[in-house]
Amino acid sequence: MRLSNFTDYGLRMLMLLAADPERGTSSAELASTLALSRNHLAKIIQHLSQAGMVETKRGGNGGLRLAKPPQQVRLGALVALLEQDRGLVACFADPSANGCTLSGQCRLKARLRAGEAAFLAELDRSTLADIALPLQPTASDASQALPSTHALPSAQVESAGP
Numbered sequence: 001m002r003l004s005n006f007t008d009y010g011l012r013m014l015m016l017l018a019a020d021p022e023r024g025t026s027s028a029e030l031a032s033t034l035a036l037s038r039n040h041l042a043k044i045i046q047h048l049s050q051a052g053m054v055e056t057k058r059g060g061n062g063g064l065r066l067a068k069p070p071q072q073v074r075l076g077a078l079v080a081l082l083e084q085d086r087g088l089v090a091c092f093a094d095p096s097a098n099g100c101t102l103s104g105q106c107r108l109k110a111r112l113r114a115g116e117a118a119f120l121a122e123l124d125r126s127t128l129a130d131i132a133l134p135l136q137p138t139a140s141d142a143s144q145a146l147p148s149t150h151a152l153p154s155a156q157v158e159s160a161g162p
Helices: 005-019 029-036 039-048 075-082 110-121
Strands: 053-059 063-066
Touching: 005 029, 005 039, 005 075, 029 039, 039 075, 053 075, 053 110, 075 110
Parallel strands: none
Antiparallel strands: 053 063
């Protein structure tokens, strides 16, 4: 199964917002961090805003925020929302427009729907809080940032031995 770029970038954006849900993040900052055009990002933001997943506010204390606590947002529900008009196969999105010659006798469709449901159910076992990822400073932000006092533990590799 392959998710659309729309869903991929939507999830990435939400991961960043979930790291600090109270902070208003500008679309310019998100676009820079995600290396995505502000135009494409605006479409994702509009879709998520209309669905009640994010809130936007203009002005000095404005920006983009999650509309719900990240602990309450299930990943399967997010993927279903972002993939809403994109079917796993063409006949899921618009059965009348795909010209499938197997329509009415296809034995694959039910199995694909079951697989899709299982995929979303597995994702629903996790929340947005589980995958939150803090914004990384851009080059212009780095010159203004204070040094971090929190060091991440270095990875330890254990040798399994022969």
